[in-house]
Amino acid sequence: MTVLVIAEHENGALAGATLHTITAAQQIGGDLDVLVAGNGCDAAAQAAAAIAGINRVRVADDVSLEGQLAENMADLIVSLASDYSHVLAPATTFGKNFMPRASALLDVSQISEISAVISADTFERPIYAGNALAKVQSADSIKLITVRTTKFDAANAEGGSAAIETVAAAPDTGKSRFEGVAASESDRVELTSASIVISGGRGMQSGDNFPMLERVADKLGAAVGASRAAVDAGFVPNDYQVGQTGKVIAPDLYIAVGISGAIQHLAGMKDSKTIVAINKDSEAPIFQVADYGLVADLFDAVPELESEL
Amino acid sequence: MKVLVGVKRVLDPQVKARVNADKTGIDLTNAKMTMNPFCENAVEEAIRLKEAGTAEEIIALSIGPAKAEETLRNALALGADRAILVHTEETLEPLAIAKVFKAIIDAEQPQLVMVGKQAIDDDCNQTGQMLSALLDWPQATFASKLEINGDTAKVTREVDAGLETINVNMPAVVTVDLRLNEPRYASLPNVMKAKRKPLDKKDLADLGLDTANRMTTLEVMEPPARAAGIIVESVSELVNKLKNEAKVI
Ligand SMILES: Cc1cc2nc3c(=O)[nH]c(=O)nc-3n(C[C@H](O)[C@H](O)[C@H](O)COP(=O)(O)OP(=O)(O)OC[C@H]3O[C@@H](n4cnc5c(N)ncnc54)[C@H](O)[C@@H]3O)c2cc1C
Ligand SMILES: Nc1ncnc2c1ncn2[C@@H]1O[C@H](COP(=O)(O)O)[C@@H](O)[C@H]1O
Numbered sequence: 282m283t284v285l286v287i288a289e290h291e292n293g294a295l296a297g298a299t300l301h302t303i304t305a306a307q308q309i310g311g312d313l314d315v316l317v318a319g320n321g322c323d324a325a326a327q328a329a330a331a332i333a334g335i336n337r338v339r340v341a342d343d344v345s346l347e348g349q350l351a352e353n354m355a356d357l358i359v360s361l362a363s364d365y366s367h368v369l370a371p372a373t374t375f376g377k378n379f380m381p382r383a384s385a386l387l388d389v390s391q392i393s394e395i396s397a398v399i400s401a402d403t404f405e406r407p408i409y410a411g412n413a414l415a416k417v418q419s420a421d422s423i424k425l426i427t428v429r430t431t432k433f434d435a436a437n438a439e440g441g442s443a444a445i446e447t448v449a450a451a452p453d454t455g456k457s458r459f460e461g462v463a464a465s466e467s468d469r470v471e472l473t474s475a476s477i478v479i480s481g482g483r484g485m486q487s488g489d490n491f492p493m494l495e496r497v498a499d500k501l502g503a504a505v506g507a508s509r510a511a512v513d514a515g516f517v518p519n520d521y522q523v524g525q526t527g528k529v530i531a532p533d534l535y536i537a538v539g540i541s542g543a544i545q546h547l548a549g550m551k552d553s554k555t556i557v558a559i560n561k562d563s564e565a566p567i568f569q570v571a572d573y574g575l576v577a578d579l580f581d582a583v584p585e586l587e588s589e590l
Numbered sequence: 591m592k593v594l595v596g597v598k599r600v601l602d603p604q605v606k607a608r609v610n611a612d613k614t615g616i617d618l619t620n621a622k623m624t625m626n627p628f629c630e631n632a633v634e635e636a637i638r639l640k641e642a643g644t645a646e647e648i649i650a651l652s653i654g655p656a657k658a659e660e661t662l663r664n665a666l667a668l669g670a671d672r673a674i675l676v677h678t679e680e681t682l683e684p685l686a687i688a689k690v691f692k693a694i695i696d697a698e699q700p701q702l703v704m705v706g707k708q709a710i711d712d713d714c715n716q717t718g719q720m721l722s723a724l725l726d727w728p729q730a731t732f733a734s735k736l737e738i739n740g741d742t743a744k745v746t747r748e749v750d751a752g753l754e755t756i757n758v759n760m761p762a763v764v765t766v767d768l769r770l771n772e773p774r775y776a777s778l779p780n781v782m783k784a785k786r787k788p789l790d791k792k793d794l795a796d797l798g799l800d801t802a803n804r805m806t807t808l809e810v811m812e813p814p815a816r817a818a819g820i821i822v823e824s825v826s827e828l829v830n831k832l833k834n835e836a837k838v839i
Contacts, residue, residue, distance in 0.1 A: 291751070350756070351719065351729050374749040377715050378731050381684065385720035390685045390804040393714045403808065408713055409607035409616060416809040456728035460744075460755035473750070477839070501839060513769065519734070519748045526708065526768065528750065534838040544606060551816055555836045557828065563821075572819035572836065575828055585825040590839070 282311030282401065283336075285361065287354075287370040287380075290317060293324030297474040298371035300438060301430035303332060306369050308398040308433070312336045314365075315443070318357055318450070320347035326445055332436055335443040343450035348459025354379035356451030359386045362423055366401070372427035372529075373473075380427050389421035396432040410525040410548040430473070431531035431552055465518045469495075472521070475504035477534045480523055480550075481516070482508035484539020484560065484579055488516035493583050494538060500590040506530070506550075508540045524549035539579045542567025559583070591738075593636045593645045594698060595670065596691065596705035596717065597629040597652050599661040603710055609812050616711070616810070625661045628706025630668075630773040631766045635704060635736060637669035638771065644738050647671050649698060653690050655679050659789065666784035667776035673787070678794035678801075684712075686801035688720035693797050695725060700761070702743075707732050707765040718765035728758035731765040 284306045289296035299315075306313050313334060317326045318341040326340040339361070345353050358368060358379070368383070370376030372394040384391040396414065397405035403418045404426065472478060479494050479501070491505065498505050506528070507521040523530055525548035535553035540546060542558070542565055550556070551570055558571035561578050568574040575582055601607055602622040610617040625633075639645035650665035652658040653676040662673035676690050695703060703725075708715040722729035730736075734753070735746035738760070747754040748767045776784070794801065822828045832839045 348754070348756070351731070355723060374732060374747075378719065378729075381714075381716035381719035382723040382729065384716070385685060385688060385723035388685070390683045391714075391716050391720075392805070393712075393716060407813070408810075409601070409711055410603075410713065411813060412607040413609050413616060414811045414813050415807050416811070418806045418808055419804060420806070421804045454728075455759075457730070457756050457758040460757060462749065462751055462754045464752040509768070518752060519769065520750060520752045525710070525713070534832070534836070545603065555832070555838045556816075556819075557832070568821070569818045570816045573828055573831055574819065574821045575825065576821060577825075582825055586829070589825055589829045 282366045283314065283364060284309055284311050284367040284369065285314045285316055285365045287358065287368065287376065288315050288317045288325060288329050289371050289373060289375045290319065290322060290325035295325055295328045297435060298373050298430045300332070300435035301433045302369050302371045302428045303436040304433040305395065305398060305428045306367070307334060307436065309367055309401055311366065314339055316341065316361065318346050318354060319349060320344050330443040330445050331441050332438055333440040334436070335441050338443050338445045339448045340445060341448050341450045345450050345453035349375065349379070350457050350459055351379040351382050352454040352456050353451055355382035355386055356454065358383040360451055361448065362387055365423060367424045367426060369426045369428055371430050373430070376427045380425055384425040387423060387425070389423055389425055390419065392417060392419055392424060392426045394427050394429045396429045410544050411551070412544065429529060431529055465520055469498060470502065470504045472504045472506050472528055473530055476532050477501045477503035478506050478530060478532045479503050479536040479538065480506035480508065480540060481511055481538050482540030483510040483514065485511060485516055491517055497583060497587050497590065500587065508546050537567050538583060540567055541565045542570065591645045591702060592647045592649065592698065592700040593639060593702045593704065594649045594651055594695060594700040595629065595632045595636050595665070597633065597650050597661050597665050598626040598706070598709050599623050599652065599654050599658040600626045600709055600711045603627060609810050613809050613811065614807065623657070625664055626706050626709050628708060628766055628768060631768055631770045632704040632706055633665050633668050633670060634771045634773040635766060639738065640669065649674060649700065651691065651694055653678065653682065653687055662789055663784050664776065666787040666789070667781045668774065671787065673789045675789060675791045676794050676797065677791055682801055683803050683805060684714050684716035684720055686803065687717050688724055689799050689801060690794065690797065691721045692724045693799060702761060703763045705763070705765050707767050718763050722763035725763065728762045730756060730758050730762060732767045733764050734767045734769045736764060736770065
């Protein structure tokens with residue numbers, strides 16, 4: 282059995298999601314290879330080789346992999362697939378984009394967003410926004426899997442010295458062209474890797490009030506998130522969104538401010554270790570999952586929180 | 591341009607899903623069903639393309655039980671021109687759904703196919719990507735903006751880092767995100783009119799495709815419940831608890 286993990290990386294750095302995906306791969310067992318694909322991904326390949334327990338790092342470095350377009354990524358994975366029993370990628374927008382495409386080209390079903398490895402062919406995955414867990418067994422000869430990263434600890438990024446081998450990129454399909462990413466600029470820790478997150482919802486009333494949360498975040502070394510309603514209303518950019526259709530996170534501490542606690546929001550944060558809710562409505566469903574609830578007007582409570590820290 | 595949109599019938603997102611007694615799935619008896627929210631955005635976008643003169647015809651496709659006819663009638667009421675129901679009472683995996691889509695697309699030859707980025711029941715997020723692979727077309731997933739310029743489309747994609755822009759050749763498969771547009775409601779006269787719009791019913795078996803599932807669901811379980819904690823009286827009590835009880839700050 283040999284497992285391939287597709288590394289997510291950006292500007293030379295491996296994404297944290299890669300380390301969590303590697304842990305899922307280790308639970309499946311067998312030899313473990315990592316594929317680093319992109320345009321100018323030498324540093325990411327070096328970082329992957331340093332991860333403990335990797336057999337081999339395969340690097341496809343080519344201009345056609347700029348922006349990791351799904352068509353070229355899927356063709357690359359298909360060209361390597363015969364060496365593997367399992368191919369894993371994180372269930373982030375990175376992995377979700379090309380993995381189903383590669384699966385269809387290989388004529389296999391993809392097992393989306395696994396939350397546990399039961400055995401080499403049996404996995405657990407959330408369905409219905411996490412309101413149920415399905416235990417599924419795959420009969421496909423090669424298993425393509427995306428991994429819910431919050432359900433697996435990060436693998437040790439150090440202590441390994443895997444061989445690095447170059448592989449050829451697949452011919453550019455020319456079907457699509459990458460133009461660029463408009464990423465929101467922030468010096469703050471990234472939402473999915475932060476150990477503390479403070480999120481604001483519709484109750485924040487305006488984007489102009491988010492600096493109030495940012496000041497608390499600065500004191501706690503936290504990231505700032507949001508509900509879909511807050512993003513839809515234009516208070517903050519889309520990459521802040523936590524939930525079923527946004528980011529799934531599980532920090533040590535999650536503080537929900539002016540968020541009601543809809544099923545779809547809970548789907549993205551209910552595995553947090555400690556949950557705090559600040560809401561003026563004592564009936565808000567968020568209190569049903571909060572370890573500590575404070576029934577208060579957020580415009581009083583948040584500035585007070587900032588000064589108490 | 592002909593546009594084909596996928597619409598799936600799912601449990602209403604406001605309803606809490608409950609595992610059935612024999613732990614084989616979700617109890618859908620008498621449950622409120624609706625069009626998958628992302629599919630509403632796909633239908634809406636198709637209608638706007640038609641209103642702008644970019645699209646001439648909108649075909650809505652659903653694969654599912656006889657009752658999916660309601661979902662298709664809803665798409666027709668919103669503005670689709672005709673609908674196709676591929677009938678099966680089985681629950682198919684996205685790979686099989688994509689194969690059915692391909693068979694219909696081979697016959698209909700649309701230049702644009704739009705599906706939701708994910709179905710809120712299986713949460714798979716696979717069908718559009720798989721379909722574009724089977725068609726050997728480009729894909730643009732998680733679209734929050736779509737601009738058609740002749741034989742290419744410029745698509746803004748919601749990704750974890752922010753907003754990504756790509757250009758794809760047409761024909762293409764686009765999977766749509768909720769912020770692509772604000773879906774309209776069907777007016778009563780349009781609901782009445784939709785009853786007379788063409789709805790073509792096919793039986794899955796007649797398509798002669800291999801749609802066998804590759805996965806077996808061994809069990810469906812309730813997730814571990816999270817117990818509600820306590821209500822604190824003040825911000826200072828909260829900070830104290832976080833420091834000394836939960837020890838998270
Ligand atoms: C298919 C689908 C996918 C979705 N995906 C997501 C997702 O990924 N993430 C997500 O978050 N949602 C998602 N949603 C939306 C979700 O259903 C809710 O609509 C959304 O989470 C509500 O956001 P909110 O809690 O900020 O707003 P509301 O529900 O409007 O709640 C606002 C809360 O703020 C409180 N409040 C108001 N003023 C104050 C004040 N001054 N002080 C204190 N409290 C105050 C109110 O009491 C209320 O509880 C999805 C919905 C659908 C249909
Ligand atoms: N049975 C179906 N009938 C019509 N469209 C479907 C069906 N299943 C999936 N789709 C489309 O594919 C999208 C993604 O579904 P999924 O890959 O299951 O998350 C949905 O939003 C629909 O647009």
